[in-house]
Amino acid sequence: MRRTKNIFIALLFLCLSGTAFAAKITDVTSSVVPGNTRCEYLINPKGLDELQPRLSWTLTATDTAAFGQKQTAYRILVASTEGGLKLNKGDIWDSGWVSSSQMQQITYKGRPFVSDKNYFWKVSVKDEKGKISPWSKAAQWTTGLLKPTDWKAKWIGTDQIFDPAQQDCNISDPWLRKTFTLKTKPGKANIFVASVGFHEIYVNGKKIGNDVMAPSVTDHMKRARYVAYDIAPELKAGKNVITIWLGTSWSIFGPYIVKDRPNTPIVIAQAAIYANKNTTPLSKPELVISTDESWKTHKSPNKLLGVWDSNRMGGEIWDANKEVANWNTTACDETTWDKAITYQPKLVLSAQKIEPNRVFDEIKPIGIVERNDGTYRVDMGVNFAGWTEIKVKGKQGDTVKFLFSEREQSDITFSNHSAFVIGKTGQGTFHNRFNYSSGRWVTIKGLKSKPSLNDIRGWMVRTNYKEATTFECSDPLQNWTYNTIKWTFQNLSIGGYIVDCPQRERLGYGGDAHATCETGMFNYHMAAFYTKWMEDWRDVQGTESLVGNMYDENFARKSIMSGRIMNNGVLPHTAPTYMGGGGPAWGGIVVSLPWFIYQHEGDKRVLDKNFEMIKGWLSFLDLNTKDDMLVRFGGSWDFLGDWLWPGATAEGMNNNKPQTVFLNNCYRIFNLRTAAKIARVLHKDKEAQQWEKQADVSSAAIHAKFYNADDHSYSDKSMSNLAAALLGEVMPQDLKPLIMKRLENEILVVHKGHINVGITGGAMLFKVLRDAGRDDLIYAMTSQTDYPSWGYMKANGATTIWEMWEKDLPGHSLLHSSYLYPGAWYIDGVAGIKRDPQAPGFQRFIVRPPLLTATQMEWAKANIESPAGLIKTAWKRTGNQLTMNINVPPNCTAILQLQENETKNVTDKSNHIKDLGLKDGFRSFELTSGNHIIKTEKI
Incomplete structure (x- = not known):
């Protein structure tokens, strides 16, 4: 009996101790947690050449019912390995605790960077009571080739030269390829690719990444921007091939024509392939792949229609009779391929520090009309700029034409057109790759039978910035x-x-x-x-x-x-x-x-x-x-x-x-x-x-x-x-x-x-x-x-x-x-969410309901992911009453401005509101971070 009683007392003690311990954990929890980390405005960017990148984050409240959450200090860790970051070892940079409410544009002040290296980082903050938050999720960036001397590759292309006298471009979009052998499957391999004209990268037959029409548009009198691609997952022990597909596009744009650069698409690319995932400045690559005269080239079946000039942007033509099986795999027969040509343009090479182009919003046609002249008129339902995909059937050698128009009464506007030459199979699919169209209607010429709605798709294409x-x-x-x-x-x-x-x-x-x-x-x-x-x-x-x-x-x-x-x-x-x-x-x-x-x-x-x-x-x-x-x-x-x-x-x-x-x-x-x-x-x-x-x-x-x-x-x-x-x-x-x-x-x-x-x-x-x-x-x-x-x-x-x-x-x-x-x-x-001219970056912002009557507009609501965090406003006018829901992010302050005649019986359920008085016809109130429900009436 005594033993049972002792066990009970011990268990009770442990239970109470556990409760006390849990209370202690809760007590030290910070009111905010950092997240939404960015490096140079980008999420985990690749190939940066910025030597002092800026790091940013926003805060999330751990208790959404609380008010007044702030950041009073931050600490940033940057590590050379992911494992080191997990152990809280900032071997590249440990900022230490910095007393500051700043969350944006924190300049890196650590050790000098090494080219082609991964860097991992995270941040912790102290809240308004000095409590330390959990670390943010690990983020990273990779460096590019930081010095001009890091580039060992050569610019290469073909001997095809654009003739502006032609109605349509006279050169094909070229393929370039390099085969090589690896002893083992690599742990790390980034390839850096700059091109004049668009490009796509393939490794052992697989396209790398979801980017389209890379790189971003650039003044090719002065500069070429390179893009970094991780190709390690697609490489293997044994024989491998890297293939680059170039699109003519901006390479023939008139203002970019200079004597030292050929009027044709060219590319420079370089990849260091390492056996291990984690590298140091002393690590030696197993192999370095660089573009040079040893690369092979072949004309692709794709060609630009038009000449990339105003009203002559054209489109693309695909000739299925010129297709080459396995062109981008190791099984390809290279014996008929030519040697690449090397060039020496005077271009500055710099990283593309911007989101790539991506495909968005699949667009399906809403109707197809067969016309008396044998053509088919497709209504895509919306005007858009981007890509189309159209399945076709016919006899070998038939050319099917696609005319794009913004106007229902016109077959074609601004010379936007593409085409597909049918091959021996009698069928195929046209799909944009290095050009795009713009319009709502598509006129199809050269088909013998009516296509179905399922045979046609479209996509809007744009830079992949995020909606806010x-x-x-x-x-x-x-x-x-x-x-x-x-x-x-x-x-x-x-x-x-x-x-x-x-x-x-x-x-x-x-x-x-x-x-x-x-x-x-x-x-x-x-x-x-x-x-x-x-x-x-x-x-x-x-x-x-x-x-x-x-x-x-x-x-x-x-x-x-x-x-x-x-x-x-x-x-x-x-x-x-x-x-x-x-x-x-x-x-x-x-x-x-x-x-x-x-x-x-x-x-x-x-x-x-x-x-x-x-x-x-x-x-x-x-x-x-x-x-x-x-x-x-x-x-x-x-x-x-x-x-x-x-x-x-x-x-x-x-x-x-x-x-x-x-x-x-x-x-x-x-x-x-x-x-x-x-x-x-x-x-x-x-x-x-x-x-x-x-x-x-x-x-x-x-x-x-x-x-x-x-x-x-x-x-x-x-x-x-x-x-x-x-x-x-x-x-x-x-x-x-x-x-x-x-x-x-x-x-x-x-x-x-x-x-x-x-x-x-x-x-x-x-x-x-x-x-x-x-x-x-x-x-x-x-x-x-x-x-x-x-x-x-x-x-x-x-x-x-x-x-x-x-x-x-x-x-x-x-x-x-x-x-x-x-x-x-x-x-x-x-929505009333205004920047404060005296406080750039939204850590202090203004909320001012619009100068509108209830008969003009009864309500409005908006969410904006500002640089300082998520701001929400919602207002509604009913008779003389105005009701507002305002969410102020942690570490931020809102200044609510109300018309002087609209400030009768102002109430805020939170009581976290401060009357700042009357100025310029508005009465201002200071709102701390948190969710506010405010009501007021007209005087």
Whole structure:
């Protein structure tokens, strides 16, 4: 009995001890856990050549009902092996505990990197009470070839040279291959591949990775970007083969033609193959595979249709009679293959620090019509840019043609077409590989029998940036506009830059970027994308735009507007593509885009890296000023103002009217004021003072010449010039409210709530109204259903946003960058999630319900994965009451701004709200991290 009692007491003690131990564990648990780790904005990037990469993370609350969670310190470990990281050994870098709330852009400060090496990292943080969090999940990055001398490979290609005189490209997309033997299956093997033209990599018959149309688009006068691929899993002991398939594409683009590089696709590739997975700086590879003259080449059955020029982008043709069995396996007979040709282009090799292209959103046709002429008309249901796959049958030698169109009444638009030559089997499948089409309808010619819906598929193709945001509201038209803008944006982003249109030009216009960049930032994780695009702009600086016949050797880079290299800070109007017309607002994107990135991400490096380019651009504009005002410069396509406003084609857009001079001067002043802010952030006070003074002096000159005192307008009194004046802040401050009132009248009275601007003017207008909180004016324009409006596009069956406000004007695109600027407003206006100008990166942000009535919009909700964490807002108006749900991420603070007349009986169930008082017509409240439910009434 006594023994039983003792056992019971012992068990009770152990139970109580266990309870106490469990309570102790709970007591020391941190309120936050780090995750969502990024290196240079990317998830586990491969092949980085950044010597001081920046590491970022966000925090998740362990108790979602709690409030006030913060980070007070962090510790980062970087290890040379995964095993070492698990043992908490930061042999490459141990930051130690750093007292800081910073979660973004933490610069690596460890040991120097080694080329072609894996690095593993994780982070732990301390919360507001000093409790230490668990470690984040292990993340990693691999380095690329960090020094030019690391490259031992040679550029190789074929002896096929593109002839621009031909209607269609005369060279085939080549195969290149190398066979070799390994003693054992390797533990590690990364291949680094840079190509001029697209490429695909195969090892022993298997395509490596899911990337398509690699690498990202790059200025091949200056640079080639390499991509890293892990090929170890596909290698084996014994005989192996690596095969590279090149696509002609950008290798024949006119502005990239230089004497030292052949007018044909070329590639350089290198792989060190190691027996063991973990390597050290002293590890010796079993074998190094490098491209050189020992590689073999053969023409593939694929060829570019068109010549990769505006209106001649074409498509692809596949000749099944030229197929070679086992072309990418060790079983291939190489005896008929030729030796590769080596070349020596003068190109900088750098890593592709951006997400690759991927295939998205399978698109299935909704109908097929057989026509009297024997052709078949396929309706894909939506306008898109990407790939198609079509099964065909027929006799050997028959050519089946596929014509792509944006317009139901036209068989083909912008010469987008592909083809398939049937082989001996009598059947086959056309599938894009190194080009893409754009349109909704496909006309099929050459088939003897009607295809089925299951024989045809499509896919949208774009850069693989991640979606950041969801949005929905009570207004169906606004939801349609938001979703259609997002769909259009995605279809414009193949290759790491935003094109004007994917079917006709594929040019990276700086002017159009104003209409798209903030829409991109508020809806997607675009930081790596825009960082890369800024490098493209640095590459093209010093060269003017090229307009004209780019294949005429007597024209190119000799006369005005032919891409002359001037080296005076000038910028072409597109990057990395040189071609196309524009004006000061086109080159001026190099000032505003870095600033927007900084505001959104808190990224100072993007300001620093582009500062010299900004100085160069502003100094170029200084060369073209007189009496403190910008004057017209360049050729006939170098001084555009607004573009594609309603009725613009009838009025004439490329003009010398005073309205264009005024708008471009306002934009220059906006550039100067923005550059001065950048200089202040970088502590470059000399430049800041210079630009601030220039902006003030030029503002006074512009105001004196163009101000209309009778009605507080400027120049021609147009909507675009009123917006330009407000954006540049050219007026004395006491006149600003009067000019805003005049703009309000222009929108609501003169144009009865309709928009009357184009691409650049519209981007300026929406920026001004968003910053001023004039959601009512934006809503007026976005809620219209007749011409000109987004609702007019919807009423006329649009599935993408058009190039012009007019319906179906000949020659204009129906998938275009022109009017995407409302995409940012839906998030920072309707959803009310605004950046705080004084706190870049969203660790402090503003929430302001829109200036709309319940009859205009009853409710809206949005989630945005900001750089600092997941922000959620949802609001609803019922009568005089406003109810809001606001989720503030850990380590963040929200400033809720309510109209003064809407602050009666403000309540927050959490009581974690602080009244900051009244300012500029708004009462502000500080919200700590956590989930807030707030109710208020109108006074």
